[in-house]
Amino acid sequence: MQALTASQLLTVWEQGTSQPPVHQALLLLAAALPGISLDNLAELSIGQRDKQLLALREQLFGPQLTSVIACPVCAEKLEFTCHTTDLQAQTNTQPGETLVWRHGAYEVHFRLPNSLDLTAVAPQARPANDDLAVIRNQLLARCLTSATHHNKAVTVDQLPETIVSKMVAHMTEVDPQADVQVALSCAACGHQWSATFDIIVFLWAEINAWALRTLHEVHYLATAYGWSEADILALSAWRRQTYLQLVQP
Numbered sequence: 001m002q003a004l005t006a007s008q009l010l011t012v013w014e015q016g017t018s019q020p021p022v023h024q025a026l027l028l029l030a031a032a033l034p035g036i037s038l039d040n041l042a043e044l045s046i047g048q049r050d051k052q053l054l055a056l057r058e059q060l061f062g063p064q065l066t067s068v069i070a071c072p073v074c075a076e077k078l079e080f081t082c083h084t085t086d087l088q089a090q091t092n093t094q095p096g097e098t099l100v101w102r103h104g105a106y107e108v109h110f111r112l113p114n115s116l117d118l119t120a121v122a123p124q125a126r127p128a129n130d131d132l133a134v135i136r137n138q139l140l141a142r143c144l145t146s147a148t149h150h151n152k153a154v155t156v157d158q159l160p161e162t163i164v165s166k167m168v169a170h171m172t173e174v175d176p177q178a179d180v181q182v183a184l185s186c187a188a189c190g191h192q193w194s195a196t197f198d199i200i201v202f203l204w205a206e207i208n209a210w211a212l213r214t215l216h217e218v219h220y221l222a223t224a225y226g227w228s229e230a231d232i233l234a235l236s237a238w239r240r241q242t243y244l245q246l247v248q249p
Ligand SMILES: [Zn+2]
Pocket: 071, 072, 073, 074, 075, 076, 186, 187, 188, 189, 190, 191
């Protein structure tokens, strides 16, 4: 994984700022993994993609993660801290690999959902609960290579709901990095719950805050010294901070 310069990261931030998370993830990985084509990155399963994003996060901001979460019962704000290794799951699949799942008389050949699938089924607006089932079935239809019942071919629509649910649960088991859950506990009321950790949402929020901070630094240093943006971004973060302390005593 290539270390991104401040200038490269700002360019990615600028390109991705009004994009959906699935595109933001691909922009980041395309910049950090220039040896892999965009098509191949888009074909990584969501778990394989998120594993790379976690590695990128570690490279950009270190292995320690801190987030503030509101308790769903008493609304108390609690600080959640963990290490990137706490969020790593085992990924044993290859991009685009065909997997087989058998349950009773059903046999399903499938691949794991990737960024292209998420883009294809993404709704324009926030989906209602009814739409979520439709989206799930659209996603399955894209990922199922073939399905049989007593050796006779069946379509996704012909699969009973119980089989579809079990199938979806199996896909999550096979690609655990795509659905990372963190255990939380409220110190104020004792409530315990688990929440989904979405690396791209978390990382993009950090990059957004970093970008705004960095542009402010460029503004102050350019005003004070007359240096160009490229010159200021080429300075190490440590040198930028030292000059900032001199002009902002
Ligand atoms: Zn609470």
